[in-house]
């Protein structure tokens with residue numbers, strides 16, 4: 498049987514969703530929101546806004562800084578060294594590429610990795626290039642926090658932090674870093690860098706761990722809520738809400754499938770009398786048994802069985818021909834009549850259903866509600882005709 502969960506879980510932002518938050522916002526507010534979140538556009542179905550905001554901030558800052566350096570080089574205050582020029586242009590191109598890519602739906606994971614590599618090289622490179630200024634050595638201390646937040650991954654964040662710590666310690670001890678007067682100063686610098694970075698890594702590991710736990714709880718709750726909203730609690734079948742979604746999806750695929758789309762609506766005959774005689778709990782058991790019988794008859798990959806109301810059920814399925822659809826309806830009615838009743842006592846009553854069958858065809862009903870109402874009319878004609886039968890609905 499087809500599983501429509503994936504369509505239910507996919508969150509399609511409707512045009513209305515897209516527009517409504519914009520109303521009442523000024524252009525500056527929109528620009529600021531877009532700068533921070535890339536308008537929320539990424540190719541992932543569940544974008545991580547914290548990560549995207551950080552990527553945008555880091556890349557936005559890089560863009561400004563590299564542009565400033567380039568302007569200063571062009572205006573003259575900075576000497577146009579080939580190496581420096583190459584670094585500035587590369588930084589500018591990478592930052593612009595990531596920002597534009599994110600806005601066009603680039604994967605947030607790829608953008609996070611590029612930004613992380615950029616951040617690592619930039620901070621370590623800065624410590625080497627500006628080694629005459631000891632203050633530059635303190636800049637990479639922000640690295641663990643940013644790496645953990647960008648990557649949202651404890652192992653990678655830790656590996657990066659250890660690499661950066663090792664890099665800075667090598668810089669210090671190799672003499673390429675700031676000029677240190679004695680070994681005590683060297684030890685002091687090495688211990689400070691190592692302790693601060695490892696402390697930050699520990700704090701960020703805890704943060705990432707709890708954040709992941711909270712997100713996975715939310716995700717599980719969302720799946721459960723989706724399940725509750727799409728299923729009938731008594732029979733476990735899909736409910737009316739899902740029926741509309743599945744039929745809409747099938748209708749949109751109509752031209753792509755050669756097989757005919759069909760809808761069978763069926764309803765237990767004289768269920769009230771059954772309830773009155775055996776009681777509601779027994780009636781509930783019967784509904785469950787009927788649901789299971791229907792899913793056994795309609796067990797193909799594309800068949801979807803629904804409970805649409807009290808004792809009313811429906812099946813959306815595909816058939817090779819009208820004759821095959823009719824055969825499926827016959828099979829269902831026969832399977833219901835052959836069902837063992839759950840009523841433990843009393844005379845054996847023949848359980849029957851009546852049904853209306855609608856075959857979706859060109860020129861016929863094209864909306865779920867119209868298809869339902871055509872099948873419903875046929876079902877009522879079947880009831881009028883004496884029940885325990887099915888009738889074809891008109892187009």
Ligand SMILES: Nc1nc2c(ncn2[C@@H]2O[C@H](COP(=O)(O)OP(=O)(O)OP(=O)(O)O)[C@@H](O)[C@H]2O)c(=O)[nH]1
Pocket residue numbers: 731764765766767768769770772776777778779780781784806807808880884
């Ligand atoms: N046990 C049980 N009964 C239900 C449920 N939902 C609806 N019903 C009963 O289904 C019965 C439907 O009665 P009617 O609409 O008169 O239909 P019917 O007796 O089947 O008669 P026809 O459809 O004309 O053959 C009512 O008695 C409802 O109480 C349910 O979830 N459990």
